[in-house]
Amino acid sequence: MPAPAGAVGDGLRIASAPAALLLVEAEHGSNGAEHALQRSEARLQAAVELVGLSPYGWDPATGALEWDARLKAMWGLPADAHVDQAVWLSAIHPEDRPRVEAAVTRCCDPAGDGVYKIDYRVIGIEDGVERWVSTHGRTQFENGRPIRFVGVALDITERKRDEAVSRARAERFRQFAEHSANVLWLANLKSRRLTYLSPAVRHVWGVPPERLTSIEDWLDTIHPDDRDSVERAVERVGSGDVVVLEYRILRPSDGIVRRIRDTFFPIRGEEGGIRHVGGIAADVTGRTGTRIYVVDRDAESRQKLLALLHPAGYEVQLFESPAALAEVAESLQPGCVILDLEAAEPDGLTVARALKVGRLALPVLVVGRSHGDVGFGVRAMKAGAVDYLEKPWQPSALLTAVSAALAELRTDNERSQARDDAKQRIGALSAREREVLEGLLAGGTNKSIGRALGLSPRTVEIHRAHVMETLGVRTLPEAVLMAAKAGVQPTDAL
Template identity: 45%
Template structure:
């Protein structure tokens, strides 16, 4: 007997029929799994319905498994106790086409109330004349997402009437409340809190009458107090369930986030006579969410500033959920037109490499391997790029591969020998192309400046030869556009200035690396192009340094980023400490870590690295005395 008792589950508490049924039920046969593994959120709502005098049903999980209280037994009728643990679809097969749409709306966060419903008709025709109001409310899990819904039945049956003399289950309610891990409270119909379990007083340190209504208001963090009290007032006015998150002051003066939930209790006439609620500590969850948001922000900054392509594929739908902006540079297609369906995307891979790519992805999906694969992609303009792709699995909580993510890098060998000729005159365009090809350059021609600008963001590094046939030609706007878009392609301008020096000056001011007046010697053009090719290598080195700096800055924590930004505006340890409400010593520690991570030996070098990454330096001076 002792071993049998020791192995039994002692939750949920209480001697009600449904509490005993829940304890003895084999939940492993359902999608909820063993009762020992249930989340605290599910346990809390089960505890709440079991002490309610109203019929209440919890529908939880992907199958909307039913868990109900004693008040619902009369409604379940001859389906009790088999209704316990059933999926909602199985319990309501005849009306599921109606209930399914209601459940879907509630699971999206909507609260629904339906009056005048005779739900007993299918179970007990003798009571079909009773009219009920059905209240559906979404239920959130420990991570904040909606994981189920609560159905409350409001009507006139005598088995859940609240007698006029505070409630017949009060003693049992108070006894159970002491066994719960949450703070449990109740109030009268006007919202005056008249009961807390002992956990409230242990947490807040309040004693006696000060711990009730007025005490509750004072313990709410000032930033959330107004919203919380307004939400509570609205619940009192409308008689709808109350749910809000706020920080609650602890006895030592610190604050922790709590979720406050309460449901109304009605009398036989449908009037609210009491409120029952719980306060659940969710501080750890909130901190985890904040850390996740910070991590996601760092990922976003890294992805947007990286020259590598980051991608995520949903293996169930086989759709690309995410592609970083660098995709356009490598694949040569804007993100807004890229097919997200894998079967269509794979068409961009060179035909000779597709089977290998599909096989590599299958190994990641099915075996959870990390695969490094090189393959070719064919861009819309017909050029071919070599890509090195590292794919790895992302597992769900059951260890199953839910997504495949990866990092793709362009490993095409660029020797800087590409020249882009922009010339509206077909004859001179062909002559320039032949001259440059004869000198060993790869040449791609464009008949208009707009045609060139349309594809400029995705072109491989190279030099641009822009042939203007008259000083008044509008092609100089190409130079300004390249500068505005920060496209680092050096431009050599050739044109007929007819002795007008101002035209050449204008071209140089607009951003040309060199200007050649027609007629010019072929050697002059080849020398100018060779000089431009050398500048490409310099640009590549600077870009590489900038990319490295961007990646390192993106990896900084939010606090370190704040310190860095204030250092760039001339902030000192003291002023930064004051702005961020931290100590100067903490600022110094952050500053040391920032310099270490960015590889800076001094503050001026740190400023240079940050500026190379695109951050701007402020105008305030930074004196050594201040530092």
């Protein structure tokens, strides 16, 4: 039986509707009552046909089943096929049969409510097709014994397939999100809640996903100078736009500035309205290979540099004065600044000093004419320039100087990222594991560290293994290097 499926007694009429199974029991007392009952059954039968339900019955005493043609088709049988309990059980998927039999036992227990409600799979007896069946019914009892059962069944194969596809998509998304270096996020515009943050936020933002629960929490991490533009981007997405925006964050964990390129996009509901927004946030802090900022008051000279740098594969942004660059320097991506100056230009090296003091990832290459002032190049280097070229410069020399400046910038960024990663991993250690690490840095053994901390050598060994695993290293020298990057000092207790 699809749920227990069985016979209908003489005094019983059944009818089913989408919301529930209706059981009507009437005494055959008058023609009027019988006629009203027939009209009621006709209306309910129309509802059954509309939804695709199959009423059925089962006699618990004899095991007799009463199925319609549609229910037999779910079992892969023709309309005139004989059905009994053995036939019903034979088609139930082997993995689901224990659940079904347990549900039948429960619904026949007088101590229970007699309700039978279950979804399970059927393998067609003659066609071999796997189908999903949903069934709901109730047992009637008399003197503590089950005497009849009526129920309805529905083929839900298509719905289950859709659910399986949705689960597969969700699983693929989960795997992608968990392994992506980018931060994937979703937010509800009405509640202002962040409904999803991928695990990468722990590395990029330096905090666990549960630390950022609302749009306001997220906005608080954004550099104050960039916050307005991000808020406007969210508003635009709420109106249906897709926005790509670069902004800076101040990591809550350590205050380190990271540059983010975020793609904001609207998520429309079935009704077409936009209630949610999503984003893909990439950390672009270390992408320093192609950006050049040319600062030159002479338009012809700017175009000459542009004609040289563009074919070499660089992205070039032009500025007419050092002041114009200084005004937006904090919002620029890392790259090399080519600063064209004359020795006699007042305060010409001010911008180079400012970039050095601000520790911005913008190394300055100064090009200019010294007009016989042999100390001009020296002053440029002292002001923070990484190199100086006398005009007229040779194209090959300028390209070499630019390449060297960017290579050094990449190296600095890699060191910075390694230091940030080391700090993050060290920060994940427990207080006791940190003490063990400090003991190892001091050259301690399991025994000496255990004596200093009041632990057994075996306990120290366990902590040591956890330290190595958390740091992602295999050898003690690797752990020492990582601790040095993070600024961890050896203990003085040994």
